[in-house]
Amino acid sequence: MEMWVKEMQIEDAAMTYKVNQTLVRKKTKYQDLAIVDTESLGRMLLLDGIVQTTTKDEYVYHEMIVHIPLFTHPNPKKVLVVGGGDGGAIREILRHKSVEKAVLCEIDQDVITECKKYLPEISCSLDDPRCEIVIGDGIKYVKEHKNEFDVIIVDSTDPLNAAEGLFGGNFYNDVYDSLKEDGIFVAQTESPFYLPDVVKRVFSDVRKIFPITKLFMAGIPTYPGGYWSFTVGSKKYDPQNVDTSKIPEMPMKYYTKDLHKACFVLPQYIKDIIGEK
Amino acid sequence: MEMWVKEMQIEDAAMTYKVNQTLVRKKTKYQDLAIVDTESLGRMLLLDGIVQTTTKDEYVYHEMIVHIPLFTHPNPKKVLVVGGGDGGAIREILRHKSVEKAVLCEIDQDVITECKKYLPEISCSLDDPRCEIVIGDGIKYVKEHKNEFDVIIVDSTDPLNAAEGLFGGNFYNDVYDSLKEDGIFVAQTESPFYLPDVVKRVFSDVRKIFPITKLFMAGIPTYPGGYWSFTVGSKKYDPQNVDTSKIPEMPMKYYTKDLHKACFVLPQYIKDIIGEK
Structure with missing residues (x-):
């Protein structure tokens, strides 16, 4: 028998991916969670049938969503991750020596539990003493924590169901208030090819709130279209004009100092979507 | 009834894509050809079940494979396309005013015939008087035309069957000889994520022959992994160090002057594949 999982x-x-083995499949309080083992892409986490990460290409997403803001901020000490229950963002954040505390605010305890069990390469730093795990709604959390974080990373699912509120202007206002005076935030913001309206709306909302708003791209093989956007809102530091000579050497699989700037250079159709000249 | 086409x-x-209508399906002398109409991606050309192009995203591939070499060469007059029977590369080449002649050497007449019929937005320049169509083997063609072209574009299918010889060192030697003394060539060279060995071998082969060898990337939503490589071999001009201020303004959907340089800035795993420091 062959089993294939299909992602719309x-x-x-x-x-559609051939599945060697289904490691876990459960209806959590919030979503349909599965972790499967595939031949070519390693272990794969799916939420509501959408691929969130695989052990073969997770490094692209996690390196880029973390190191762009953390190497832009000159001294990030306190970082918040909204979502990101697989732990990949926390793993990359804690590689930064300046970081004293990384809070993970994940709404679904089951994501953390199952990723700790089946995706240890990704979740490996969730037990680090510098990591604080909060099970709860990220929207509520940022509302209740003002002027506290140097960096906020919105590592969410697609803009549906529980995550829908993470793509709205009100949320970005609260993110702004939750950041310190020189804080910076980044969010995964979908494929500009398949969801141009989402990219446009988020960018426009963020630009109304943050003095510096930028979009960068990364090639993520297992995401729809393979070419993924991230939106940055920053109070003080421009991620595209960081002095890369001051970035410490750290072994990476995707991120490089040159790419830190080049990833902000956008194809024309994406410039058109966000209204960049 | 729903019909879906599946691309391994x-x-x-x-x-897998939902098909509204199959416009043509035939076994040609060389391959299984299909052009189908889809809802979200427009019309789609498949050869041996592999998506070659769609009317929705074809501009990425055709702009990047053409304008990077043609804006690198200061005065491209004579250009050869090996493969590329859909005509998309020819369409972009003929937008360059310096070009006096563009030869299309396509092995499969049926590709040209059916693309002219069903993909007019892509094939629209194949009847241009500056375009010469040769039905034949590109490997043989370059062997027989020495010191003739300013730019050669290898717009091939994947390295299987008829196209396999287009990914070998002997072919690149002949391409070198077919170029003038300051000529430049580019080839589509697959996904570094899924086919790292192909990327590595081609880059190594080209580097043995050409003094300047570079790899660049583009985000092509309908290709496997969505993040595609192109390899450039150049006798004189470095495509990454072109003076972009001299590039004329032309309306584009993907290519920009800034991207002309940024597309050569590679993620670490791709640098590792080609042995770049």
């Missing part, structure tokens, strides 16, 4: 990427297109 | 991207992963 858009209404009339799907990606 | 790697051995255990496939992309």
Whole structure:
């Protein structure tokens, strides 16, 4: 028997992967969670049938969502991750020596529990003493923590169900208030090819709130379209104009100092979406 | 009834698209050709079940494979396309005013015939008087035309069957000889994530022959992994160090002057594949 898992990427297109073994499948309080073992992509986490991460390509997403803001901020001490229950962002954050505390605010305890069990390469730093895990709603959390974080990373699922509020202007206002006076935030913001309206709306909302708003791209093989956007809102530091000579050497699989700037150079159709000249 | 076409991207992963209508399906002398109409991606050309191009995202591939070499060469007059029977590369080449002649050497007449019929937005320049169409083997063609072209574009299918010889060192020797003394060539060279060995071997082969060898990337939503490599071999001009201020303004959907340089800035894992420091 062959078993294949099918991910609906858009209404009339799907990606399908051969599954060696289903490690866990459960209905959590919030979503349909599965971790499966595939031949070519290693272990794969799916939430509501959407691929969140695989052990083969997770480094692209986690390195880029973390190191762009953390190497932009000159001295990030306190970092918040909203979502990100797999722990990949926390793992990368804690590689930064300046970081004293990284809070993970994940709404679904089961994501953390199952990723700790089945994705140890990704979740390996969740037990680090510098990591504080909060099970709860990220929207509520940022509202209740003002002027506290140097960096906030919104590592969410797609803008549906529980995550929908993480793509709205009100949330970005609260993120702004939760950041210190020189804070910076980044969010994963989908494929500009498949969801141009989401990219446009988020960018426009963030730009109304933050003095510096930028979009950068990364090639993530297991995400729809493979070419993924991240939106940065920053109070003081421009991520594209960071002095890369001051960035310490750290072994990476995707991020490089040159790419730190080049990833902000956008194709014309994406410039058009966000209204960049 | 719903009809879906399935593209095996790697051995255990496939992309599948809902098909509104099959416009043509035939076994040609060389391959299984299909052009189908899809809802989200427009019309789609498949050869041996592999997506070659869609009307929705074809501009990424065609702009990048053409404008990087043609804006690097200061005065490209004669250009050869090996493969590329859909005509997209020819369309972009003929936008360059310096070009006096563009030869398309395509092995499969049926590709040209059907693309002219069903993909007019892509094939629209194949009847241009500056375009010469040769039905034949590109390997033989370059062997027989020495010191003739300013730019050669290898717009091939994947390295299988008829296209396998287009990914070998002997072919690149002939391409070198077919170029003028300041000529430049580019080839599509697959996904570094899924086919690192192909990228590595081609880059190594080209580097043995050309004094300047570079790899650049583009985000192509309908290709496996979505993040695609192109390899450039150049006798004189460095595509990464072109004076972009001299590039004329032309309306584009993907290519920009800034991206002309930024697309050569590679993620670490791709640098590792090609042995770049």
